[in-house]
Amino acid sequence: MSADLHADVADVVCLGESMVTFAPSSPGRLADVPAFSRGIGGAESNVACSLARVGHTARWISRVGADGFGDHLVAEIAAAGVDVSYVRRDPDRPTGIYFRTAGEREGEEREREGAGQPLSEVVYYRAGSAASAMSPRLVPRERAWSGRVLHLTGITAALSDDCHTLMRELTARAPGRPLLSFDVNYRTALWRGRDSRLLLDLARGCDLVFVGEDEAVAAWGLRGADAVRAALPEPAVLVVKQGSAGATAYARQPDGGDAVTFEPALDVDVVASVGAGDAFAAGFLSGTLRGLSVAARLRHGHLMAAAALTVPGDLGTPPSRERADGLVALDAGAWGTLRFGPGWTDTGTPGTVRAEVPHP
Numbered sequence: 001m002s003a004d005l006h007a008d009v010a011d012v013v014c015l016g017e018s019m020v021t022f023a024p025s026s027p028g029r030l031a032d033v034p035a036f037s038r039g040i041g042g043a044e045s046n047v048a049c050s051l052a053r054v055g056h057t058a059r060w061i062s063r064v065g066a067d068g069f070g071d072h073l074v075a076e077i078a079a080a081g082v083d084v085s086y087v088r089r090d091p092d093r094p095t096g097i098y099f100r101t102a103g104e105r106e107g108e109e110r111e112r113e114g115a116g117q118p119l120s121e122v123v124y125y126r127a128g129s130a131a132s133a134m135s136p137r138l139v140p141r142e143r144a145w146s147g148r149v150l151h152l153t154g155i156t157a158a159l160s161d162d163c164h165t166l167m168r169e170l171t172a173r174a175p176g177r178p179l180l181s182f183d184v185n186y187r188t189a190l191w192r193g194r195d196s197r198l199l200l201d202l203a204r205g206c207d208l209v210f211v212g213e214d215e216a217v218a219a220w221g222l223r224g225a226d227a228v229r230a231a232l233p234e235p236a237v238l239v240v241k242q243g244s245a246g247a248t249a250y251a252r253q254p255d256g257g258d259a260v261t262f263e264p265a266l267d268v269d270v271v272a273s274v275g276a277g278d279a280f281a282a283g284f285l286s287g288t289l290r291g292l293s294v295a296a297r298l299r300h301g302h303l304m305a306a307a308a309l310t311v312p313g314d315l316g317t318p319p320s321r322e323r324a325d326g327l328v329a330l331d332a333g334a335w336g337t338l339r340f341g342p343g344w345t346d347t348g349t350p351g352t353v354r355a356e357v358p359h360p
Contacts, residue, residue: 013147017131018042050282052081096126135162275314
């Protein structure tokens with residue numbers, strides 16, 4: 001990394017929009033819900049918060065409005081232990097907000113399957129947001145490259161033409177570039193009327209790529225993990241998330257071939273799936289930073305996802321590193337008997353049980 005970069009190099013820099021979220025106080029349509037509770041949501045800031053909570057140094061870069069919602073976002077993300085010193089306030093554009101009834105991903109998956117009404121309603125108020133104004137001029141490369149890893153997602157590329165230009169610049173292969181991590185994070189609504197193949201182009205320029213099988217079908221018409229790898233041979237590591245089945249990682253070897261590793265997902269009593277993909281990416285990145293095997297990285301991803309799946313919001317409390325390492329070290333048979341419910345990461349809570357033991 002060149003000498004003119006920020007002297008305080010973070011483990012991971014995460015760049016992208018975060019929004020204030022409003023979740024319903026009771027079930028029902030948005031038209032009928034009488035009140036909402038406030039939270040925060042953003043793929044990249046979720047990853048940063050999760051990494052900070054398991055002991056890594058994480059920096060979040062974005063733009064928020066010079067408004068109360070911007071104040072709330074910055075304060076909450078900083079409270080998780082994330083460096084927010086490179087977040088800029090925009091006096092002319094607002095902080096994005098959105099309202100939802102349930103997990104946005106469940107709704108999108110239902111739409112993709114043509115099953116009629118989506119399982120959830122999500123209404124975004126992000127057009128013209130402060131984050132959508134991010135550009136190479138407003139986000140200098142030296143700031144974005146101020147970590148061992150730079151983590152980006154496809155959401156940013158869809159926010160505006162300037163954001164897409166920024167993504168192209170940051171993913172360009174050039175001297176001093178950190179390891180580039182990219183989560184495709186395809187969102188149907190954001191890419192309506194736009195060419196989603198732009199996501200393929202961005203992914204090809206990265207070192208580590210995460211994509212769901214469902215996303216690959218919806219965005220590119222690719223079916224199956226092998227087909228995704230055939231379309232994305234460039235990344236040194238490609239992780240294809242396969243829902244409740246697990247995840248497959250393709251890691252390029254010195255001879256040019258791939259070592260293919262599959263790790264099954266955990267049995268989880270799901271409260272909400274919002275944020276699970278971000279948590280999985282954080283777990284895998286944590287293992288990458290620690291130099292763990294690909295299999296261990298996948299398992300850490302599954303554990304972090306289980307923490308997110310068992311809470312109603314975007315961010316779950318991850319297990320301690322010691323506990324996570326102990327679970328990751330289990331043999332395949334023991335790993336397959338684990339089951340997780342709400343509260344499993346709380347200190348002193350049994351939470352993790354074997355399948356042969358009745359689940360509380």
